[in-house]
Structures are given as structure tokens and as C-alpha cells.
Amino acid sequence: MPVDTPLTDERIRTESWVARLMKRPELGSIAGLILVTVFFLITANSAMFTLSGIMNFLSPAAQLGILAIGAAMLMIGGEFDLSIGSMVAFAGMIFGALVVNLGLPLIVAIPLTLAVAALVGVVNGQLTIRTGLPSFIVTLAFLFILRGLTLVGLKALTGGSTQLRGLREATAGDMLAPFFSGEAFKGLFAALARSGVIDTFPNGTPKVPGIPVEILWFVGLALAATWVLLRTPAGNWIFASGGDANAAANAGVPVRKVKTALFMVTAVCAALLAIMQVMDAGSTDARRGFQKEFEGIIAAVIGGCLLTGGYGSAIGAFFGSIIFGMVVIGLTYTQIDQDWFQVFLGGMLLLAVVFNNAIRKRVTGER
Amino acid sequence: MPVDTPLTDERIRTESWVARLMKRPELGSIAGLILVTVFFLITANSAMFTLSGIMNFLSPAAQLGILAIGAAMLMIGGEFDLSIGSMVAFAGMIFGALVVNLGLPLIVAIPLTLAVAALVGVVNGQLTIRTGLPSFIVTLAFLFILRGLTLVGLKALTGGSTQLRGLREATAGDMLAPFFSGEAFKGLFAALARSGVIDTFPNGTPKVPGIPVEILWFVGLALAATWVLLRTPAGNWIFASGGDANAAANAGVPVRKVKTALFMVTAVCAALLAIMQVMDAGSTDARRGFQKEFEGIIAAVIGGCLLTGGYGSAIGAFFGSIIFGMVVIGLTYTQIDQDWFQVFLGGMLLLAVVFNNAIRKRVTGER
Amino acid sequence: MTDAIIRLEEIRKHFGNVIALNGVTFDVRPGECHCLLGDNGAGKSTFIKTMSGVLKPTEGRILIDGKETTFSGPRDAQDAGIATVFQDLAMIPLMSVTRNFFMGREPTKGRGLFKRFDHRRANEICVEEMRKMGINLRGPDQAVGTLSGGERQTVAIARAVHFGARVLILDEPTSALGVRQTSNVLSTIDRVRRQGVGVVFISHNVRHALAVGDRFTVLNRGQTLGTAVRGQISAAELQDLMAGGQELAELEGSLGGTI
Amino acid sequence: MTDAIIRLEEIRKHFGNVIALNGVTFDVRPGECHCLLGDNGAGKSTFIKTMSGVLKPTEGRILIDGKETTFSGPRDAQDAGIATVFQDLAMIPLMSVTRNFFMGREPTKGRGLFKRFDHRRANEICVEEMRKMGINLRGPDQAVGTLSGGERQTVAIARAVHFGARVLILDEPTSALGVRQTSNVLSTIDRVRRQGVGVVFISHNVRHALAVGDRFTVLNRGQTLGTAVRGQISAAELQDLMAGGQELAELEGSLGGTI
Amino acid sequence: TDIVVVAHGQANDPFWSVVKNGVEYAAQRTGAHVEYRSPETFDMVAMSQLIDAAVNQHPDGLVVSIPDADALGPSIERAVAAGIPVISINAGSDVSKKLGALLHVGQDEKDAGRTAGEKLREMGGKKGICINQEVGNVSLDQRCAGFAEGFGGEAKVVPTSSDPTEIEAKVRAALEADPAIDTVMALNASVAGEPAVAAVKAMGKTGSVNVATFDLSAGFLESVAQGDAAFAIDQQQFLQGYLPVDFLALHAEYGLMPGGNVPSGPNLITKDKAAQVVELSAKGIR
Numbered sequence A, B: 001m002p003v004d005t006p007l008t009d010e011r012i013r014t015e016s017w018v019a020r021l022m023k024r025p026e027l028g029s030i031a032g033l034i035l036v037t038v039f040f041l042i043t044a045n046s047a048m049f050t051l052s053g054i055m056n057f058l059s060p061a062a063q064l065g066i067l068a069i070g071a072a073m074l075m076i077g078g079e080f081d082l083s084i085g086s087m088v089a090f091a092g093m094i095f096g097a098l099v100v101n102l103g104l105p106l107i108v109a110i111p112l113t114l115a116v117a118a119l120v121g122v123v124n125g126q127l128t129i130r131t132g133l134p135s136f137i138v139t140l141a142f143l144f145i146l147r148g149l150t151l152v153g154l155k156a157l158t159g160g161s162t163q164l165r166g167l168r169e170a171t172a173g174d175m176l177a178p179f180f181s182g183e184a185f186k187g188l189f190a191a192l193a194r195s196g197v198i199d200t201f202p203n204g205t206p207k208v209p210g211i212p213v214e215i216l217w218f219v220g221l222a223l224a225a226t227w228v229l230l231r232t233p234a235g236n237w238i239f240a241s242g243g244d245a246n247a248a249a250n251a252g253v254p255v256r257k258v259k260t261a262l263f264m265v266t267a268v269c270a271a272l273l274a275i276m277q278v279m280d281a282g283s284t285d286a287r288r289g290f291q292k293e294f295e296g297i298i299a300a301v302i303g304g305c306l307l308t309g310g311y312g313s314a315i316g317a318f319f320g321s322i323i324f325g326m327v328v329i330g331l332t333y334t335q336i337d338q339d340w341f342q343v344f345l346g347g348m349l350l351l352a353v354v355f356n357n358a359i360r361k362r363v364t365g366e367r
Numbered sequence C, D: 001m002t003d004a005i006i007r008l009e010e011i012r013k014h015f016g017n018v019i020a021l022n023g024v025t026f027d028v029r030p031g032e033c034h035c036l037l038g039d040n041g042a043g044k045s046t047f048i049k050t051m052s053g054v055l056k057p058t059e060g061r062i063l064i065d066g067k068e069t070t071f072s073g074p075r076d077a078q079d080a081g082i083a084t085v086f087q088d089l090a091m092i093p094l095m096s097v098t099r100n101f102f103m104g105r106e107p108t109k110g111r112g113l114f115k116r117f118d119h120r121r122a123n124e125i126c127v128e129e130m131r132k133m134g135i136n137l138r139g140p141d142q143a144v145g146t147l148s149g150g151e152r153q154t155v156a157i158a159r160a161v162h163f164g165a166r167v168l169i170l171d172e173p174t175s176a177l178g179v180r181q182t183s184n185v186l187s188t189i190d191r192v193r194r195q196g197v198g199v200v201f202i203s204h205n206v207r208h209a210l211a212v213g214d215r216f217t218v219l220n221r222g223q224t225l226g227t228a229v230r231g232q233i234s235a236a237e238l239q240d241l242m243a244g245g246q247e248l249a250e251l252e253g254s255l256g257g258t259i
Numbered sequence E: 001t002d003i004v005v006v007a008h009g010q011a012n013d014p015f016w017s018v019v020k021n022g023v024e025y026a027a028q029r030t031g032a033h034v035e036y037r038s039p040e041t042f043d044m045v046a047m048s049q050l051i052d053a054a055v056n057q058h059p060d061g062l063v064v065s066i067p068d069a070d071a072l073g074p075s076i077e078r079a080v081a082a083g084i085p086v087i088s089i090n091a092g093s094d095v096s097k098k099l100g101a102l103l104h105v106g107q108d109e110k111d112a113g114r115t116a117g118e119k120l121r122e123m124g125g126k127k128g129i130c131i132n133q134e135v136g137n138v139s140l141d142q143r144c145a146g147f148a149e150g151f152g153g154e155a156k157v158v159p160t161s162s163d164p165t166e167i168e169a170k171v172r173a174a175l176e177a178d179p180a181i182d183t184v185m186a187l188n189a190s191v192a193g194e195p196a197v198a199a200v201k202a203m204g205k206t207g208s209v210n211v212a213t214f215d216l217s218a219g220f221l222e223s224v225a226q227g228d229a230a231f232a233i234d235q236q237q238f239l240q241g242y243l244p245v246d247f248l249a250l251h252a253e254y255g256l257m258p259g260g261n262v263p264s265g266p267n268l269i270t271k272d273k274a275a276q277v278v279e280l281s282a283k284g285i286r
């Protein structure tokens, strides 16, 4: 009974591979990245694109990116989390308390910190889902609450200071420490330095001792998130929940579970960043992560995520973070008067998104 | 040929007037306001609800509200403006330059300042519409750009300082000054003080010299915005543009014009606030209005505006601003330690919105 | 041919790599009901979106009263006297029925600063027009999002008819309608046509099309298959054309020929 | 009566002050096609949303295989073997056809950490099922938002049929479909029914209903008017019932009795 | 006795949390009931409203910081008119008397910056950068301006956010882009000072680039003790919290009040003194 219809279709024009690539939300943001890179290649001091210069702007970009990838997944799932910036400070405080005040080893302290963060994620998620309020307002409340609790907690832990220290000492010998702080591939870089491939200081140590671990985490997370989004059923549920929560629920997607899980992932990403920052700095204070929630969302949006949910990608957030990190740090390498920093930042952001949007439209032939 | 159908409908249950009232987006937020008031009546120093105490929290509420009403209208129209906080600083700088550096009278300086703000609004609007980018990212760029320009401008105007002073002197005798700074109904209040109806200082002047003009502007704007939204064709277009820009355009609503006009209104509201603040404070600096964009959006959302557009009200933003202003200032009147301020602020916000949401649901019988 | 109100010639429309229309010519004369028929995905909606200014054709000419025009938006088409009921209805779910009904063309009263949306009159007109279509609204301030599928479609039709000027385009207006509402819509088409308005009627239902149509144009895979005049074509022939000439599933017999 | 797969008794549903259902009783037996008919706004969609777990009834009982149950969400109903095509289709416009087709029930390959969405198989199944319904997809990764109205409806139907278990609910499935697609859907209903699945079929088209229905229940203003068995009722009677007994518009004659 | 402190720095700002600790210590010692209030960001309009709120409660004493005399003046004058004794702290030594405050406890930001600048020039600095993590905050801008004045040579402002990672990267970028830079002035020890030390260290320039900071943090002091950083400028802000409360409590009880301003700084903490201060700093007293 199935009726035969022709298999080829005269109504499809052939499409170049460039067009096909640029249609993907992952890749549109590359245009912006290229633009920004070209800009700095022209205007900035050549030190910016040496190995150490690249590491120097990739490191903050990676830290932002760890947040942005979580934020992007949540945005695709149709929700926001404005509390991730405060979560960086809060998780840092919890982690500090566990390591310094309770003296726990990392193998216990890290999972515990992440668990606490996940719990806050669950609270955010459940409140959003059960009250039906927009997540914007719910997580905004937690932006304040977590930031406030951090201050109170830090003062209680230190007996009056807003800074908790001694983390470097407390974690120094821990075998897990190299995974969360410092640089990776030190041996390789030392060898490269010896053979003269990379620059060294006068005393023979390489200028770049290795790849900062946050960059590896950043890349790893971007790949993992992309895998989940594009290659697993869970990814399909995330897109569906963000695209139309009602329709998704009607079709049998466990929307509530998906959203709660996403809130957990976002919070855990923030906590992971906190752990790395705290171990690197050796201290934490009440102002960590200030306004990082917005930078995370900015990076995700530069990377092509829609604020309305249901569309976006982790790779986009990846490039978005690099664009943002590059613009923020890059100006310091130029001759431009630093008072113009914010004008420049705003202008570059606008240019990058407009450019990548225009390119995508042109390529996909939308009108 | 028209077929007769019965005019009464057995399928409608009667509905109490409370239910009908609470269904309106304007009025849902009243529940939250009552909750917050009751909270402070119990916990705060009785000075909070004296005449001078009420003026004291209404004044920041009114200042926030002037922004929030603009932001609410724009949100109903389906867009955001994140640049209004920076616009407060920018317009303040422009106004300061006109009044102090150029010595213009208010009758010229005020329209000029508002015109500059409107122009920025047009740029925001046109960029959003023409590029098809989310207004979030476009106005975010202007958040940075305007803030940066303010810094550069102030330094240029003052020869290196980030603070411009001398506005009070420059505007002192101007006949327009009383409309934008100080208090209204001074005579009335002085008379009331003399007859002992309101409290006085030891020297006999009334504790509250009058109603701060920003409160009058606030009320006036709320009424005007409500009129426009509910009683004019333009209001219908705003709701339609925000509800579904495509459908609205297909039905013949001039969506682009509506949105551009809304961006202008929002920017002008911010500039109006800037003028009042600057004249009251007598000075302006590069950090004025910092983060006010978020407070404005918060107030609008507390007041029932949907972030997705197409739903909300100016009166809701009115009450939302009062709730927010009351919570921020209210803490000063309680015994709660400042360290807990943010926890408290977040908790109260959450409570207020959850409560008013729950009440509305209960009353309207949604499941 | 010169008496056509609107005439579209050799319209082509591409979406990226998809070719939705590949040369379609179509016209509407005053006082006729011109049915546009075709399989799913044939390009009917795309075509009438071009006609009502929502989409810009990739190629092709649009003539109004013989003069070439371009529409830069739906408002241009409306100004030229074209009223449209879109397949997706162009309704705002969060807004009330009345506000949707008058969206973009609100009746006002008062003048100057006091010029305002005349809610009372708008409500009356809206309730009245809906009653004419056989729907008795509970209240004109009910949100469109809470209406049933058919009620929503009726609002869209009533709106277009109320404001309809020279050409009325209806994209599958009867698809979600009940028996009574359908019969009302068909008789409305008939009435409107007799007033000299040109009607473009899209439907999958051959019986509906034959009941009111004067001419029948069939689209197939983005191209015109041809135009027939009323009386020259039987229901069965039309049905065959619409299905693209391919044989129908076996159940057909039991359906008695025309679905 | 005990052989009903699902039975709903005296269902009432209020939305705020609107009474949408006011005591409806309905059941579906294996291997039958039970048509639910009624005017616009009669409450058909609301009723089947109750049946598929989307809405909680304000009052009333739901029995599955004679045992009382409550659905806390659509997933519960799905687990009980109820597949539904909603009138608003429950599709995500931004997602591809395949992703929509398998939404919530993705085929996987690999295991453990490497368990993944089997895109290739999903695409194949999706294209194949659509072909069976008479739609030849350009590409399974086309976004649903760019499909035509009828193509979209076909995706929803093909999905429900593919995953359909014991009860298949179709809310106006044929409303946007072309002749060929309609005939395919009707014959699909027939085929599915013969496999012992209970089908609930909502339509405004009397001819479609009569072609496949075994029993016919008519809703009017939130209440059941009665149930008729195939053969006991003529097309004209059914049409009368559906229109709520009110006289039809004058055009009726020219439509030949049944619209 | 009720005393209210309204300051322009937030409770979670490391500097101001020490002031607040001083306030609390004085409250505990004198038995006075003291409230510390501050706006959420550097916001003069909000601060004047907080002063108004305090005046409404008619406390026995009011302590305020005055970073912007124009904006805060009317509110302070209103307090004085209401008969509330006012002491100003931290910023505003120049206008304190004029607005009717009894005395001022604090250090002039610009003077402190100048002192630091002079010291850094003495240490051989020729080209410096001033890291401003909150551009537009008038107090911070004055610190940079003072530094530029005292330093004499070229002194550029580098605006940053308050994120330590970003600050570290920006300091590195500045040093890489211009190898002639030999001096880094930070305006906040933990947020900017410590990352600046780390940046200099990562570039292998410890010793050849002098890093100094305003205010104290334990971590920075350790660097000073180890010789990785030059010095920190202490204004003993604990005193700015402690003294006014103590004075006002005594004033309320016995009508006592010192006759003049109390300069609490500036006070350079260099290598020899740093080690002693670390512990106190870690407890939020210095």
C-alpha cells in the first residue's frame, strides 16, 4: 500500500560544503573568531601571538569557557542560571573549608564540593520547575543568596577576614593536585625548551612551562558537551525541552528531569572552575566570580545560542569564550588608550557577532 | 444566514471579583507588596513607616521605577535593553557637560540630553532589527560602549577626574529646576509642620520638606505607560510585537517602528532619571547607574512581565520597583547584620515572587 | 486578463538550497473564487505568502491592476487591498480575542492626546462577527491561546472578512472547522464574492473547492499543472490532479470517490 | 464493557471559570476505531488531552483494563500504551524531522559510556515511515519549522503509528492533509486496527469518520450526546448530530448533503 | 546608645570588611549598638539614601565616609541639622569640617597614592602601571592619580574587572607588550596585588619589576616578606571603624570628643615589618 514517490528530488539545489558547514550553529562563530584574530594581528604587539601570549589569553578564556559551556547547555535547554558567578565564590568557600579547616584530602574534598554545587543546582531547578517562575528570577535570588552566604561563611571560617588562605600548602602534596592546578605536559615543554623549539628565560627554563590544566578541561568539556548534545538521546531531550517544553513533555521527554540535570551540570561546572581557581591562587575571597554569570551568557550568545532556548551548541560557546577572552586581554597588547577599554570591548563584541551573523546568513541564503 | 447561537453560556462559572482582579498582570504583584510590607512592619524599626521613612524608601523605588517602567514596556514589546544603566551615566555626563561646561540653561540642556538618549535608543533599535541579532547582545555592547564613553568624556571634561561637579550651582536659579530636583509641595508640608501634623526637626523645619519630585514623575510615568498599553492602538501593537513579531507583522502591525520607539522610550526614561539624579546630587561620576539595568529588569519581572515578551504591565513594574526599593532600604531599619544583606535580599525577592505567583494561580484556578 | 486585480507571473522562490516555487503564474479577478489546490508541500502556502507580501519572490513579477509592484512587507499588500488568513493564522496566543481581531487596525475614539482604542466597540464588533461565523465567544477578552483549534481559525477568518478589501486569501480556512462553521465559511466566501471581491481559496477538500470555486489551479511540486474553469472539470478529475496523478491507496473505494 | 482497554468515566474539566468538559464517558476496545465527533469547542481536544495524561481531570475516573489509574503526566499514559497525535502536533520547529520523530524514544547503539543516538538508523526509519504516508522528505535533517503544514502533520502521525502500542489517539489528523496523504492515513488506521490496536479518531469530516469508524461518539458543549454503532447511523444523521442539531447555512444544498 | 555607620565600601570588600571588624570590636567594647550599612556597589545616590534612612532612626551618632561631597553633602547636613553627631572616615578629610562633621578619621587617598608613588620612584621606577579594578570609583581613581603624581615618570592606568585571573593575564600582557615597565601599582591587595605578583613571577621578572599595593592581604604580605613584592600601603582601616564608634559612644555618655582629625595612615609595610602583620591580616584586623 505504501505509495511510491521518487527518491531523488528535483527541488533541491546542490549546496557547497562551506554552506553546509556554516549552517551548523557550532561553526558560525568561527567567522567572528577569525575577524578578531585578524584585528589583533594587525593592531597588537607581536608578543600577543607568541606561545606565551597565546597561553596568556587562552587561560582566562578557558576559565570563562568552563562556565560558558555549562551555561550554553542550560540555555539550549531553555533556562538561565544567573547564580553561577556567585557559585564560583560559594564553591570556593566550601572547598577551602573542607581542605583547610577540615584538612580533607582532595579525593574527598573535590567530590564533596561538586556535590554541594549539584545540590544547589537541584534547588534552582526544582524551584523553577515547581513554581513555574522564570529561571531568571529564581537564580537571580540565588545570585544574591550564595554571594551573601559566602561572605558570612568566610568570616566564620577565618574569624573575620573575607579571604581564606593556605590552600596551596594544604593541597601541595596531594596526588590529585596536578589535575586541577598548574600546567600539564611540563616534561614535554622542558624538552622542547632544551631543544630550542620554544622560548626560554635566560636561566633556561621555558617561558611557558606547560599547558595550563584549565585549557585541557575546557577542551575536554567542550568535546563532552558536544558529544552529549549531538550524539546522545539526552542531547535530543535537551534541545526538545528548550525548543518547546510543552511539546516535549507531551511527546514523552522527561522535561523536568532534563532541566534539573542541566541546572546541576551548570552548577558543577562553576564549582569545578572554583576548585581550579582556588588551587591556583592558593586563596579564595568573597568576590570571586563576580559577574561571571553574564560573561558566561555573553560567550554562549556570541557562540550562537538563542536566549529563547532550543538552539545553540557547546562548540559555539567554546569559540565565544575564546573571542571574549581575546578581546578582554588583547587590548592591553595594543597602543590604544586604556580608558577606551570598554568602548573597544563593546565595539568588538558587536562587530564579532554582526560579522558572524552576516556570514551565516549570506552562506545559508536566508533573506 | 448567520446562525443563532445562545447568548448566555452554561459553560461559564461565575467568578469572584477578587479572582478577576488578580488575573490582571498589573495586580498580581500586589500580593508580593503586601507580604513585604507585613514583613517589615514586624521586623523593622517603627521609623520605617513614618512619613519620612516612607519617603525615604519610596525615593529610591521611584528612581528605579522610572527605569523599570521603560524596561517593562520594552520587555512587553519583546526586547531587552541592557544599556540603560550605562545610559544613566552617559546621559548624566552629557547633561553635565551642557550645563557646566557649556553653561546652557535647563530649557535647552534637558531636551538636548533627552534627544541624545533617544538617538542612542534608535541606534540600539535599528541594530537589533536590521541585524536580526537578539537585543540582549546588541544592547550589551552598548552597555560597555556607553560606560566607556562616559569615562573618556568625563576625563576630557574635567581634565582627568572621573567625577564632574558643580551642577547644583549651575542649575540653582533655573526656573525649570524645581521640576527635576528637590521636593514638591514644600509650602503645604511647611504648613502641615507648623500645625503639628507632621514631624519636625528641633529647629522647626519639617522632617519631610515635601514629596521628592522623582516620586511624582514615577507615578505619572506609570499612569501614562498604563494608558498607552491598555487604552491605545499603540499599546495593542506593543503587546502584539512582543507576543509574536512575525504574526504581528503579517497582520500589518508596524513592528519595526514599534520596537524602535520602545528603545527610544527606554533610553529617554534612563536619561530622565540621570537628569534628576545629577541635579539632586550636584555631581556625576563614571559609575552612576551601575547595574541598574538588571534592577530595572528585576523590578519588571517581579511585577509580572514575561522575559519572552508579550505579557506584563506598567503597574506591575510600578509595584515591583516599590517591592525592590523597600527590600533594599528596609534592611537598614532592621537589626539584621549587613553581612547578611545579600542573603536577605535574595530570600525576600524569591519569597515575594513565589508568593504572588502562588496567589495568582490559586485565584485563577490554573493547575 | 487585464481585468485581474492581482496577477503573479513566473514566481520562483528558493529557501537556501530548497526550491519551493519554480515558476508559478496565477491571477484573481473581481467577484471570482479562484481555488488553489495541490498536494502537501506543493508550495501553496509559500505562494500565497508571496502574494501577501510576507515573502519576497526570488524571481518573478507581481502586477496589481496591471501595474508592476513590489511588496516590501505585509503592510504594503494590505494597503493594496489584500487580506489574508494564513495557515498558521498569525494570532498572538497571549492576547485577547478582540485585541487579535483588531491587531494593526484598531478602532479609536476621542482625538488628539485622548485618542484611544475603543474597546467597547471593538468587543461588540468582534463578538458579532464571530457569531456570524457560528461561534459564540464566552468573552471577547479570553486569550486566543485558550481557544480550541477551530475557534481560533474562525477568529482569523472573521478578521480577514471584516477587513477584507479587494482580494481575500484563505489558506486552508476550513481544515479545523466543524460542519456548521464550515458551511458558514463557504457561504461567507459566496457572499463576499458576490460583492465583487476576488477570493483565493486553498483547500484539500475537493467538495469544498467545487462548492464555491469558479476556477481551479493545481500546483504540483512548485509548478502550475494548469487551470480549469468551473463545470469543465469533475470532482474525480480534480481529485486525481490534486494527488499528482498518482494512484490512491486501496481504501479509496470505500470512501466513495471523493475525500 | 470489561474488554475496554481504556475507559474514562464522568470526566469533568474546568479551566478557571470555564467549564470545558461536563461529564464525559468514553471507552476504546481493542481492534476498533472509535470516532469522537463534535462541533468546534465541544471539548474533544480537552478530552483526549485528559486521556493522554496532559491534563488532569477536575473530576472523573480513568480505568485501564478495568483498573483505576491516574496519569501524572504524558509519560505515564505512554507507558500504559497510549500514543497520541495532538491537534497542535507537539513538534519542535527548530529541531530536525528525525529528532522530532524520535523525541523521547531515541534508538541507540553502543553501550555504557558509548551508548549513543543511532542517527543513521533513525534517519532511515524516519524517511521510510514518511514515505509510507506518501511524503518524500527532502532530507531528514530539515527543520520541522520549514515543513509545510501537511508535511508536519504527517510527521506527527507517522511518529505515533510507529511507536503506537495499544491505543492510538489521532486529533484531527487529516485536517491539513492532501488527498493522497489522507487516503494513506485512513488506510493506516484500518491496518493498525486490524492488528488489535484501539484507535480514537477525531475528525470534522463525516465521510472520513464513516469510512473507518466502528463506533461514533458525539460531544456537544462538554457533554456526550450519545454513541452510535457503525451501520446504525447515516451520514446525514451523523452530520446533524455534529452540528448540534442546529440548521445549517443555506449553501448546504450545493454541497450535496455531507461536508 | 545607637550608632550607625554608612560607608561606600561593601561588606564583602576585603578593605571594608576590616573597617567593619573595627566597628564590631568597638561595639563590643563600648556596649553600643552599632549598625554598618553600605550600598551594593559604588553608588553615591544609593548611599545618600542610606544616610537619610539612618537619620530617620535618629541614632546617637553617625559615621560616614565622604567620597563625593556634592552628592552626600545634603544628607550629611540633614543629619547635623537633626542634631546627630557625625564623624567622617576614610574619604572626605577636606570637606568634613565644612559639612558639620565633628572630626575625620582616615587618610587622604590621593596623599597615600603620592606617598606610594614617591617610594616607588625612589626604588628606581621609571615606567609604571596602575591596575584599577573598578574604574569610576572615585576613591580608586584618586589613588591612581596620586600614584601618578608621586611617581613622576610615565604611569598608565590598566582598567580590569575584579577577577584575579583576568588581572594576572592583563598584567602579563602589559609587561609583555612593553618590557620597559618596571613598576606595578595595585589598588587592592588580594584581588589585584596577589595576581600581579604571580604575573611578574611567571614572567621571571621578580626583582626587576616592583609590585606594590594599597591595603593588605596575608598573601601579599607574605610575598613582601619573601621579597617578591615591594611594599603595601596600610591605612590601618581597622582604626577607621573602631575609633569613631568609640568616640561617639563616649560622646553620648560623657560628651567627650577629641579636638582634631586622626590620620590613620599612610603606613608603608615593607619587608622588615611584613611578617608580623600577616597573621593579623589573615584575621581581618589589618
Ligand SMILES: Nc1ncnc2c1ncn2[C@@H]1O[C@H](COP(=O)(O)OP(=O)(O)OP(=O)(O)O)[C@@H](O)[C@H]1O
Residues within 6 Å of the ligand: C015, C018, C019, C020, C038, C039, C040, C041, C042, C043, C044, C045, C046, C047, C087, D145, D146, D147, D148, D149, D150, D151, D176, D178
Ligand atoms: N523557510 C523554509 N525553508 C526551507 N524550506 C521551506 C521553507 N518554507 C517552506 N519550505 C518547503 O517548501 C515546500 C512548500 O511548502 P508550502 O508550505 O508552501 O506547502 P503547501 O503547499 O502549503 O503544503 P500544505 O498543503 O501541506 O500546507 C515544502 O516542501 C517545505 O518543506
Ligand SMILES: Nc1ncnc2c1ncn2[C@@H]1O[C@H](COP(=O)(O)OP(=O)(O)OP(=O)(O)O)[C@@H](O)[C@H]1O
Residues within 6 Å of the ligand: C145, C146, C147, C148, C149, C150, C151, C176, C178, D015, D018, D019, D020, D038, D039, D040, D041, D042, D043, D044, D045, D046, D047, D087
Ligand atoms: N487552557 C484553557 N483555558 C480556558 N479555556 C480553555 C482552555 N483550553 C480550552 N478551553 C476552552 O474549552 C473549550 C473546549 O476546547 P477544545 O480545544 O477541547 O475544543 P475541541 O472540541 O477540540 O474544538 P476544535 O474542534 O475546534 O478543535 C473551548 O471553548 C476552549 O475555549
Ligand SMILES: [Mg+2]
Residues within 6 Å of the ligand: C044, C045, C046, C087, C171, D148, D149, D150
Ligand atoms: Mg500550506
Ligand SMILES: [Mg+2]
Residues within 6 Å of the ligand: C148, C149, C150, D044, D045, D046, D087, D171
Ligand atoms: Mg480540538
